[in-house]
Amino acid sequence: MYTFLALAPILVVFILLIVMRLPAKISMSIAYLVTALLAFFIWHASGAQVAAATVNGIIVALTILFIVFAAILLLNTLKESGALVAIRKGFMDISPDRRVQAIIVAWLFCSLVEGSSGFGTPSAVGAPLLLALGFPAMASVMVILIIQSTPVSFGAVGTPLLLGVWSGITDKQDLAQSIAPTTAENYLLQITANVGLVHALIGFLIPLILSAFLTRFFGEKRSFIEGLKVWPFAIFAGLCFTIPYFLVAKFLGPEFPSLIGGFIGLLIVLPAAKRGFLMPKDTFDFAPRAKWDKDWLGTLDEVKYDDSATPKFSLIRAFSPYFIVIALLVITRVIAPLKAFLVGDLTTISLTNLFGTTISSKIQLAYSPGSILIITSLLCILLFKMNSQAVKRSWSNSAKTMVAAAPALLFSVPMVQVFINSGSAAEVATALPAMPILLAESAADAFQNAWPLVSPWIGAMGAFIAGSNTISNMMFSYFQWSTANQIGLNSDLAAQVIALQAVGGAAGNMISVHNVVAACAVVGLVDKEGYVIRKTLLAMIYYVVQAGLIGMAIIFGQIWWWALAVLWPITFFGLMSFCGKFSRRKLNGR
Structure with a gap:
């Protein structure tokens, strides 16, 4: 009964947001109410705890809105300055094929951004860029969310492992004894x-x-098959990122795999694409805008481009704001003294022990990606010699878009915080663990020796709820190790189970509600969050199932698990192709 009740908030979100496709502001307000009532009346969390979690959620939501505003501001600044014309023409010169553009911008460029910053920054930077290139708003969001999987585990210079997993494997006496003489530092590597x-x-x-x-x-x-026709270039681009990515992870540690993978991938793929290497014979483009489904469109004004016109700026000058963003992100994350200052007491607003609970909140605007995006937008005024009216329009339009996105985030993030902090008070006789922990424990009891198959789903659930691979790893890394230990796996194989947790947590970012809400907000796609999740959910399922099959193959070594891991992508592509044919027949009335 408690397992079902703990699952209820997730079911409410799934039914209202994904099945019924209600706007996030309605779905998440109801989900928040259900979660708060369960926490108070069933889990016996104190009123102070529910209130503290809610306030913490509102603070987190406001920090996300700050990033949303800054991301839209950079887009509007580039638009008003005329730089977007040059950026668009530059990508069109590389390839007019939308599949190729999506791979370069989303997979390579945004993986580089994820490696340097994380915390939703790829959506804030990449989705508006795709929108400017002429992608539908919903397509821009979907593409960016799908790539928020592979690079995420090493996002923000390795934070999901250096902070998330590390907090789960340190100061645990039983784990330390199990891995001895290996140290926790070497175990993390x-x-x-x-x-x-x-x-x-x-x-x-x-x-x-x-x-x-x-x-x-x-x-x-x-x-679906039309997209598969680009397979030589797509797999080439995939390997150009994942090979250096894996080598860095294996030999250098968690800080730079996504950053270096994205950088090397761009260095190889951009000139190759420019020369037509492995390019598809046909060129894919969207239908004329008049034929687009109304659900694809955001509230941002359409900008019409004359691709035959000569841009005011060179491509390097027009794209330089993105170079500035990445440089500032890397500098503020890698240079230890500067990072210490930006997250230190002088630049941090701390709210500790809210309402007498253990819940605390921090506001670190100086370290936020939003501050870097705003600084870059201000530099653009000088870089592109903008007049005051253009600057005023960019700030005003950005504020309006942020306000439209606020209601959904101000309900979704508090719901998440109440869910995570729903554990019973210690003095309650029938004390229960917090809802996500109870769900994980129930799954472990149910699946036993098939746990590696399930382990990525727990990570994905954590990220879906919390909107963060880091928090998912913090919640579940030690739990994953304990479960692996209970089913008789040695410390080396238990490390693989923890890895599956981190991989699942990365994949869960594709469907995390407040990630989706924030990504939709930066392209003005308000009240369409459920439509996006219905699409990215399929990609997330592919990723998590494949992770489980590979995990079972590595841990238990049977050949049939490797065979299933090979067959699963073929099966997935086959099912999607069949569904695509069926959908076309339905559209054509056949």
Whole structure:
């Protein structure tokens, strides 16, 4: 009964947001109410705890809205300055094929951004860029969310492992005894190498999947196969990222796999694409805008481009704001003294022990990606010699878009925080663990020796709820190790189970509600969050199932698990192709 009740908030979100496709502001307000009532009346969390979690959620939501505003501001600044004309023409000169553009911008460029910053920054940077290139708003969001999988485990210079997994494997006496004489630091490096391997074995196909999803859901023919036709280039781009990514994870640690993988991938793929290497014979483009489904469109004003006109700026000058963003992100994350200052007491607003609970909240605007995006937007005024009216329009329009996105985030993030902090008070006789922990414990009891197959789903659930691979790893890494230990796996194999947790947590970012809400907000796609999740959910299922099959193959070594891991992508692509044909027949009235 308690397991079902703990699952109820997730079911409410799934039914209202994904099945019924209600706007997130309505779905998440109801989900928040259900979660708060369960926490108070069934889990016996104190009123102070529910209130503290709610306030913490509102603070987190406001920090996300700050990033949303800053991301839209950069887009509007580039638009008003005329730089977007040059950026668009530059990508068109590389390739007019939308599949190729999506792979370069989303898979390579945004993986580089994820490696440097994380915390939703790829959506804030990449989705508006795709929108400017002429992608439908919903397609822009879907493509960016699908890539928030492989690079996420090493996002923000390795934070999901350095903070998330590390907090789960340190100061645990039983774990320390099990891995002795190996230290926790070396054990983390072992887990890092495992994470890199599993992600690389799955992730090299992500460019092909995002291409196929693009043509399936947004192509005029609604054809999954049309996206698969780009397979030589897609797999080439996938390997150009995942090979250096895995090697860095194995030999250098968790800080730079996504950052270096994205950088090397761009260095190889951009000139190759420019020369037509492995380019598809046909060129895919969207239908004329007049034929687009109204659900694809955001509230941002359409900008019409004359691609035959000569841009005011060179491509390098026009794209330089993105170079500035990445440089500032890397500098503020890698230079230890600067990072210490930006997250230190002087620049941090701390709210500790809210309402007398253990829940605390921090506001670190100086360290936020939003501050870097705003600084870059201000530099653009000088860089592109903008007049005051253009600047005023960019700030005003950005504020309006942020306000429209606020209601959904102000309900979804508090719901998440109440869910995570729903554990019973210690003095309650029938004390219960917090809802996500209870769900994980129930899954462990149910699946026993098939646990590696289930382990990525727990990570994905954590990220879906919390909107963060880091928090998912913090919640579940030690639990994953304990479960692996209970079913008789040694410390090396238990490290693989923890790696599956991190991989699943990365994949869960594709469907995390407040990630989706924030990504939709930066392209003005308000109240369409459920439509997006219905698409990215399919990609997430592919990723998590494949991670489980690879995990079972590595841990238990049977050949049939490797066979299933090979067959699963073929099966997935086959099912999607069949569904695409069926959908086309339905559209054509046959």
